Amino acid sequence: MTVLRLEHIGIVVDDLAAATAFFVALGLEVDGETSVEGGLVDRINGLEGVRADVVMLRTADGGPQLELAKYRSPSYEGDDAPAPANAPGIRHILFVVDDIEASLASLRAHGGELVGELVSYENSYRLCYVRGPAGIIVELAEKIS
Structure with missing residues (x-):
């Protein structure tokens, strides 16, 4: 298979x-x-x-x-509280972007909230988590040249 x-x-x-x-x-x-x-x-x-x-x-x-x-x-009657980044299950989707600052600003204009901080990871990527509608966490990654 x-x-x-x-x-x-x-x-x-x-x-x-x-x-x-x-x-x-x-x-x-x-x-x-x-x-x-x-x-x-x-x-x-x-x-x-x-x-x-x-x-x-x-x-x-x-x-x-x-x-x-x-x-x-049918309607869903469960708990709608946003799960933290370490909760079991699908927690985030990563998108590689060309301008992380612009992407973050655009998502913030649509209700996106920074989960932690925007960081440089081992001189390879700038990364951050953004929580959007329905508690969806999107990870943004911009390659550091």
């Missing part, structure tokens, strides 16, 4: 418009939008009565996509 490629990463959000604007501000492009529902969608999700809106985003290089989904039903 061989994995052929990573196709997309899916993130469930509570405010699809805000999450889309956040990632567009980072430089991703909307590749498509749709709504999904029906028996097959229920079976894939293991839920009943699924109705969701989906936005697909892509980077300029055409690599794997980012899927943002807002479930209109």
Whole structure:
């Protein structure tokens, strides 16, 4: 068995418009939008009565996509507190950017909050974590020349 490629990463959000604007501000492009529902969608999700809106985003290089989904039903009744960076599960997505200061400023204009600090890591990258909509943590990395 061989994995052929990573196709997309899916993130469930509570405010699809805000999450889309956040990632567009980072430089991703909307590749498509749709709504999904029906028996097959229920079976894939293991839920009943699924109705969701989906936005697909892509980077300029055409690599794997980012899927943002807002479930209109069924509702989720869990804890919505943002998890810390060391909580088990998917915690962040890293994007390599050409100007980390500009990227950080753009994300802050869309509600992004710096998690820790912007640091230089071993003279190879400038790095930081930014928390965005739905508690999503985005790591920004700029190669130090």
